[in-house]
Amino acid sequence: MTATTSILTPAHRRRGFTLIELMMVVGIMVLLAVMTATAINLTINGDKVRAGARQVQSLLSGARDRAIYAKEPRGVRFLLDPTNPRTVSSMVYIKPTLPWKQGSIQIQFGPGPSGTVIVNTISGFDGTSDYRSANPTGWANLYNMGLLRDGAQIKIPDNELGTVYTVTNTANVLNTPPTLQLTTAYLDPPSNSSVAIGNPAFNPDRSDLTYSLQLPPTVLPNQDPVLMPKGTVIDLDRCNKIPNANPSSLNTTTATLPLAWFNSSVSPTIYNSQLDVMFSPRGTVYGSAASRGVIQFYVGTQVDADKGLMPEDPAGGDKVIVALFGKTGVISVNPVDLVDPPLVSGASYDYFKYAETGEVAGK
Numbered sequence: 001m002t003a004t005t006s007i008l009t010p011a012h013r014r015r016g017f018t019l020i021e022l023m024m025v026v027g028i029m030v031l032l033a034v035m036t037a038t039a040i041n042l043t044i045n046g047d048k049v050r051a052g053a054r055q056v057q058s059l060l061s062g063a064r065d066r067a068i069y070a071k072e073p074r075g076v077r078f079l080l081d082p083t084n085p086r087t088v089s090s091m092v093y094i095k096p097t098l099p100w101k102q103g104s105i106q107i108q109f110g111p112g113p114s115g116t117v118i119v120n121t122i123s124g125f126d127g128t129s130d131y132r133s134a135n136p137t138g139w140a141n142l143y144n145m146g147l148l149r150d151g152a153q154i155k156i157p158d159n160e161l162g163t164v165y166t167v168t169n170t171a172n173v174l175n176t177p178p179t180l181q182l183t184t185a186y187l188d189p190p191s192n193s194s195v196a197i198g199n200p201a202f203n204p205d206r207s208d209l210t211y212s213l214q215l216p217p218t219v220l221p222n223q224d225p226v227l228m229p230k231g232t233v234i235d236l237d238r239c240n241k242i243p244n245a246n247p248s249s250l251n252t253t254t255a256t257l258p259l260a261w262f263n264s265s266v267s268p269t270i271y272n273s274q275l276d277v278m279f280s281p282r283g284t285v286y287g288s289a290a291s292r293g294v295i296q297f298y299v300g301t302q303v304d305a306d307k308g309l310m311p312e313d314p315a316g317g318d319k320v321i322v323a324l325f326g327k328t329g330v331i332s333v334n335p336v337d338l339v340d341p342p343l344v345s346g347a348s349y350d351y352f353k354y355a356e357t358g359e360v361a362g363k
Contacts, residue, residue: 050333052232053299053320057331059091059226060277060322064329066093067279073286075217075278079225080271081233087305088234090225094217094276097147101158103137105209107186108179122154122167122180122211139173139180146273147215148173151260151288154180158210163187167213217276235305236271238298238319241352256296256352260288277324285326296352297322298336311336311351323355332358 059076067074073096081089108121142148148170155162169181228234241254255262261275277289289295298311300319309316321334337353 048229048232049299049301049318049320052228053297053322053333055226055228056091056234056297056299056322057333059093060324060331063093063277064279064283064331067281068283071281072096073217073278073280074220075276077217077219078234078275078277080273080275081302084233084302084306085271086235086237087302088228088236088275089232089302090227092225093220093223094278095220096278097215097218099155100138100142100213100215101211105137105156105211107156107209122156122182123177137178139178142215143170143173148213149216149272152216153214154182155212155214156186156209158212162212216274217278231302232299233302233305234297235300235319236298237305237308238300238311238351239296241350256292256294256298258289258292258295260291279329283329285324285329290326293326294356295324295326296355297324298351312338312349321352321355323352334358 063074063076075094077092077094078088079090079092081087106123108123139148148167150168150170152167152170153164154167155164165186166183167180168183172179172181236257239256241256257275261272262269263272276287277285277295278287280286284290285295298319299322301317304313304316304319311319319336321336323332323334324330325332332355334354336349336351338349338351
């Protein structure tokens with residue numbers, strides 16, 4: 001037998017890939033992978049923002065339901081993020097605290113304009129050699145624990161004839177003796193005489209006065225803060241019809257948060273450490289938060305908040321508005337309006353239109 005040799009022509013030979021072709025295929029695969037991952041991340045981030053908005057809505061609704069069921073006020077405290085105190089990343093349920101009535105007080109006064117008498121200082125007796133120091137008010141401890149802040153209300157005297165005042169300059173509680181400053185003059189001033197004006201202290205009935213000091217709400221027992229989805233926050237600076245990196249531009253026209261939440265004693269304005277919304281047993285918002293009428297929370301990503309991106313910035317991610325109507329207690333979730341012309345001079349868009357009117361985007 002003779003061996004036969006198979007000779008393959010070039011047309012029958014198996015052809016391989018060149019290096020350039022392999023690199024092109026790998027490059028296309030990498031590009032598709034990156035595009036897919038980006039699309040997935042955008043979808044996940046959008047879902048997180050919407051989940052964060054639903055979480056804010058759920059806690060507010062939960063506090064309202066608790067107030068109605070318990071027939072006692074309940075609320076939600078929004079906690080500032082430790083890494084960016086211009087954002088909120090967690091919330092917790094709260095309830096009112098019992099009024100503070102410890103110790104006795106004395107009314108101080110001084111000369112006002114044109115020889116008039118101004119009475120606007122309350123003096124406690126802790127840490128003094130006075131015989132009443134055995135029954136101190138404990139204001140310094142309240143202040144150090146963060147329970148005594150500007151805007152607190154005090155009733156003097158603590159009976160049916162007492163008058164409610166608002167307190168400011170609470171840092172004075174660290175004086176000896178500790179003092180609280182009233183935002184308005186005491187209603188029962190001493191006589192307008194040089195003897196009265198020179199007197200360092202005055203009590204209308206010439207005896208120690210009782211008082212009732214309303215402290216901020218406290219966290220409900222056995223309640224831990226609820227964290228918003230990772231990377232999602234309430235951007236407080238964007239809760240403003242004219243967003244600005246400097247919140248000192250906030251005022252009663254442009255802010256969508258209660259003005260009591262802002263500490264205007266420094267510049268730029270900063271946010272108070274405890275931002276509370278309280279519901280009455282009827283399910284309506286009361287207290288300082290009620291003055292806003294409609295409270296609107298701008299929920300977005302932590303990255304956007306850290307960069308200070310405007311809502312219309314194309315580099316930004318998803319964002320949602322959670323609106324709380326104080327008179328009814330209704331909570332809604334709405335998109336940001338980036339279509340309609342502004343209603344406030346200087347704004348590019350009326351971001352909160354859908355939340356305020358109940359309209360739907362694209363309708």
